[in-house]
Amino acid sequence: MDVGHDRRHSSASPQGGRIGSTRWPARAQRLLESSYTLCVEGLQEPLRRCLGEFEKQLFALAERAHHSGEQQDCFASRQRVLQGRSAFAQQFMERLGSALNEIDSATTGPATAATDVKPWQSLELVDPGEQEVSMTLEQLGARGEVRHSNVLHELGHRLAVLVGAPPLEGQALPLGPHVLAQTCRAASAELELPLKHQLLLLQHFDQWVIQALAPLYDTINARLQGDGILPQLRSIPVPRHIGKRPRPAASGSEPASESAPATGSTATTQGAGSGTSGSIEVLESLRDLLARQRAGQSGGGQPIGRAASEPELQSALGALQQHLAQVTDQASRELRSAARLREELLAQLNSGKPSDAPRTQLSDEQGDTVELVVRLFEQLGQQLQHGGNASNLLSDLQLPVLRMAVADHGFFEKREHPARRLLDTVTAAANDWLDGSDDESNRPLATKLEQLVNRASQEPPSAGLYTTLLADIEHHLALLTRKAQAAERRHVEAAQGRERLDQARHRASELMAERFMQSPPRGLLRTLLDRAWSDVLALTLLRHGEDSEPFRAQLAITDQLLGRLPVDDRLQLQVEVESGLQQIGMHAEEAVQVAQRLLGAGKPDPGVELPSATDLALRLKQHQRLGKQQSSHEPAASQSPTTAVAPTTATASAPAPAPAAAAVDPRARRIEQHLRELPFGSWFEFIDPGTGQIARRKLAWYSPMSGRCLLVSRRGQRGEEMTLAQLAQEVANGHVCEVPAQAEGLLDRAWRSLTGSLRQPAEPHRSTPPEAARR
Structure with a gap:
């Protein structure tokens, strides 16, 4: 029986050798098959997400392409991915099974072959593209080994004991990052992607698969350990000397405070690793920044009282959510300041207590968590367009996300945390797709977003809940995107x-x-x-x-x-x-x-x-x-x-007289030359002089010969059709402005702004935000 054969996934059987009683003992064969089954189950969803995000990235590159040939290459690669994603997953699983099936040869084959070939006898010209791919594979494998070093150490020793070989590591470990990266490269050969798209696929594989391997490695280790394979083996993690948040006035707190900004900046912009040993204490770093900012403020100390437990705080947050659901709609759709939210939580914590009873207070960590989440939402609100539905949804998500952040500090540690991804997806969808009007085309998405936010507000916070909500809205947005793409192409x-x-x-x-x-x-x-x-x-x-x-x-x-x-x-x-x-x-x-x-x-x-x-x-x-x-x-x-x-x-082009009139203005001529250099997919904001309303339009196409251009809405519907000269004149008149491309999403920009605001020195008015003063 093949090692890679899985009775539930017959299409993923490897093409390697067969394992019989003469080669492996029954126990080793059973455990190898079990390990492969876990890989098939654990890698299906990361592979699906990897290809899905890769396909989205190809479409985004096609939108920003400067030339039609480059755009066609992106569309062709995207079509190959859509048609061959099932074959890619099958090839990946088959090759992974073959690697696991030949686990014993991995430790002897390369070493023996290396001794038979002298360096000067193997010189050959290397294709630059192949060299770049090879270097990328080495980097992916090296980063993956560093990221998952502890669990890989245990897995390599246990698999080695299972097959009677020296400890497996690097290329010899069939389930390691090196082998998985090479398996991805081999499985994608049938897609026939150009070099730059191959490298882009490997980057997505690193982000969505290799970074998410820690739970799979833990599961395989637990299965082998439960079957008696090195049950006492433990990797020794490097200790981290990050303890309690130091007091601002203490003399010994300065070194920790000095190191906090760099740590916080790195964590907020790049995210934490998926493994426990590789995670960065983002929350502690942000709290250090918050403490340094408060150090220059004068004020009374912390009120005396018993600190609330986590269940008590969750109960108070839940009661506050129920209360807000019963009050007027306008009050429930406000971003609450830290001071106001803290007062409402304290009122809920001490509700029903006698006046002379000890008051329940928020602990330092709880208070900092509340303030950090509030500041994050304030920064996120500043990134939104005015007059849209996103601000209302953002205010409705404030308490559910705060409950999640209190229950799971991974919200601060992990960039791919379900709650963070849902927050980013919902706000971006409302900000980009909804224009604030009650148009018929907006109602399905607005209703879907309202349903998701209401469910997040009504159910207890959990990673599973946010994962389910995220999958639901991503599916809905994928349908909208495909419809918009089809309409735009037409x-x-x-x-x-x-x-x-x-x-x-x-x-x-x-x-x-x-x-x-x-x-x-x-x-x-x-x-x-x-x-x-x-x-x-x-x-x-x-x-x-x-x-x-x-x-x-x-x-x-x-x-x-x-x-x-x-x-x-x-x-x-x-x-x-x-x-x-x-x-x-x-x-x-x-x-x-x-x-x-x-x-x-x-x-x-x-x-x-x-x-x-x-x-x-x-x-x-x-x-x-x-x-x-x-x-x-x-x-x-x-x-x-x-x-x-x-x-x-x-001539059949009616707008021909317009460019001649606009060309009189030297500034409009310079703007027109700039517009001709913009890639397809650039965005513009059209401002209505009468009402001041802003409508976003995308430059979907323009003719280099006649200068005629086509602008479409987010849903792919045709908007204004004019010439580049007319568009340049509108820009010069201030009726249209170009929207610069953003390399980061809304939430990433909010995190960066939050870190930057925490590094600024404290000001007297910062303790009471203007938004709180208005209320």
Whole structure:
């Protein structure tokens, strides 16, 4: 039986050798199979999240691409990932099973082979791309070993005892970070990703898989330990000398305070490791910063009383939540200041006690936790757009998140903590997708966010609850994103089609104008060539190209109609004219009447009188031009080449006069040049001069030739369609402003701002925030 075979996941069976009674004892075989089963179960969700985030990152890169080729590469890689994610997971599990199946050869094969090859006999040219991937794999493995050093030490010794080998480490440990990174690289080969996307996938694998291996390693170690494999083995972690928060006035507190800012900054911007030994005491560092800030303040000491226990504080927070749910909606949707929240908690803690009874107070750690969470929410609120729904949702999440932070200090330690991720996702979704209006398109998402926040407020805080809520909202946002992407692609393709149509009409008008100068037509023929046959030329040019045989045939028909070429068969010419007119949407009967009146080759049916030439000319002028129903610039596009002698007057781009007017302003010209260098996906804010409302629009596409650009909303719906010159003029006038790209999310920026505010010296008014003073 194969080591990698899992009865519940038959598709993940390895392709390595088989384990029989002659190779492994029954106990070793059973434990190896059990370890692989745990890997299959424990790695499925991290792999799914890794590929999901990688796919989102590819779409984001496509939005910010400077060139269409780069954008197409991102879309192509994204499509391969979407189509091959199941095959990738299967290949990953199979190769992981093979590595585990060959656990004994990992300790002997490389070493023996290395002694047989001399260094000067193995020199070869190395592909730079392969070298970069190899270096990245080494870095991922090294960081993973440092991050999970303790559990890997135990796992390597236990697996070595199981197979009778020296302690396994590095490349020899089949479940170690080195092997997992190489397995990811091998499994992704079938995706055929370009080099930069391969490296991006490895980065996501490090973030979502390798960093999350600690629970899996603990589970495998516990399984082996429970079966009697080195039950007394314990790794010795490096002790950390971070104790109680020192008092600001103590002389010995200065060294700890000096080291706190660096630790806090690193932790808040990069997050803590997933392993226990690798975590950073972020809460203690933030408390040290808070203590240093308070050191310069003058005031009374801490009130005397018994410190509340954690159950008491949780009960007070729960009672406060219930109370807020019963009061008015306006009061429940406020971000509470630290002072106000502390007063409300103390009132709940001492509710029902006699006046002479000892008062229950918040401990130093509890008070600091309350203030840090409040300050985090204040910083997060400053990152939001004004007039949106995000501020209301943020205030509703304040108490649930505070309850979670009090119950689990991992909220401060771990960047990927479910409560932190839910807070970031909900606020970002409300800030980006909702515009504060009661529009029908906003209601489904607004209702979903309200339901999630209400559930977080009503149920006891737990990591499982926030994980469930996070998965729910991420699924909903994924559906919205896919719909927005599809709608945006449709509008971009339509804009590109209109651009190609305008170019084709412009070229057809130029060719027609050249012929009109040499052989000017009159009457019905002039109207036909002006209003209909130029569209036939444009459509043929758009479909087949200028050098194609069909387009040369249509030009020959034009020359025959103008008398520039002899007509051998008038009946055949009439049939071709009828066919061309029907291609641009003219009714068959009307096309036959125009061709017969113009050429007179066919006899009309008995009793049927053809309309007059004047009547037919009027119908042609009223006929809808090609592409007019899609383009708002038809008046300029429909100009006849006979309106001027120069062919350039037949341009189909209506906004052409606008850039000339805007180019007079040197500042607008500089802005336009800057806009031409922006990548697709750049955001702009349009400010309504009358109401002051702000609407965000994304630059989805622009034409380097005509300068026409397409701006869409977050949901992919077409907004303003203008030229880059017009957009530059709006920016110069102050009606539009560019939104700079943010490398960090809302919560990351809030953490950074919180750390920066804690490093600032204390001010007298900081003890009473302005928001609290207003209330």
